[in-house]
Amino acid sequence: AQKITQTQPGMFVQEKEAVTLDCTYDTSDPSYGLFWYKQPSSGEMIFLIYQGSYDQQNATEGRYSLNFQKARKSANLVISASQLGDSAMYFCAMRFGGGADGLTFGKGTHLIIQP
Amino acid sequence: GAVVSQHPSRVICKSGTSVKIECRSLDFQATTMFWYRQFPKQSLMLMATSNEGSKATYEQGVEKDKFLINHASLTLSTLTVTSAHPEDSSFYICSALENSNQPQHFGDGTRLSIL
Secondary structure, eight states: OOEEEOOOSEEEEETTSOEEEOOEEEOSOSOEEEEEEEEOTTOOOEEEEEEETTOSSOOEETTEEEEEETTTTEEEEEESSOOGGGOEEEEEEEEESSTTSOOEEOOOEEEEEEO | OOOEEEEOSEEEEOTTOOEEEEEEESSSOOSEEEEEEEOTTSOEEEEEEEETTSOOEEOTTOOTTTEEEEEEETTEEEEEETTOOGGGOEEEEEEEESSTTSOOEEOOOEEEEEO
16 A cells, blocks of 8 residues: 555754654555655645655755655655744655656644744 | 746635636646645645646546546646535645656645635
8 A cells, every 4th residue: 555654743843953754655666756845824835855766865955854764664854953934734745656646645744843 | 936826815605606726837837737635634635637638537536527627738727616515615736747857836725615
């Protein structure tokens, strides 16, 4: 079964600390893509970072990095030096198989950054 | 770049009304567009995949006669919720894909409230 799991419904983190948001997935398809999106309370989905199943190195985009452990089927998002504006819902998503498929989303993690 | 415009942002209407939502890719041609639905405090669920000039592919459990999708050009897809009822109230959000090597870019979503 193709499935994506986020086990942290909510997290409170102190400003300036690093944050790790967990994501595990299950698929037998060798070709897939992993995404993280941020959804503020206004509702829009903001693309953060992408990791392809064949990528050898972990993806990084500014303060965001993806800890991709293929054998463990995990794709955790790491946010360094958290800021108050990072407070939002974070969704891990997967594109199974070919690149033109829709995304399957995890249930999300509500991250709250405290001053 | 990669801007997706979704209109309207909010709709409040009476039960039995049909509602049309537009999704436009403003600065690129979208080979594929997707429609998702998000109920409060839940994740995004893929409803259908829309390709220009062909019939949409609907996910299991999504009624194609209820949710009509038209993808008339490479920059425009529309979702019509026919004879909407209160249980159709939700956040509907589209995304567009320029090519399979790019992430999906999302519109800002439409909050639909059926009274």
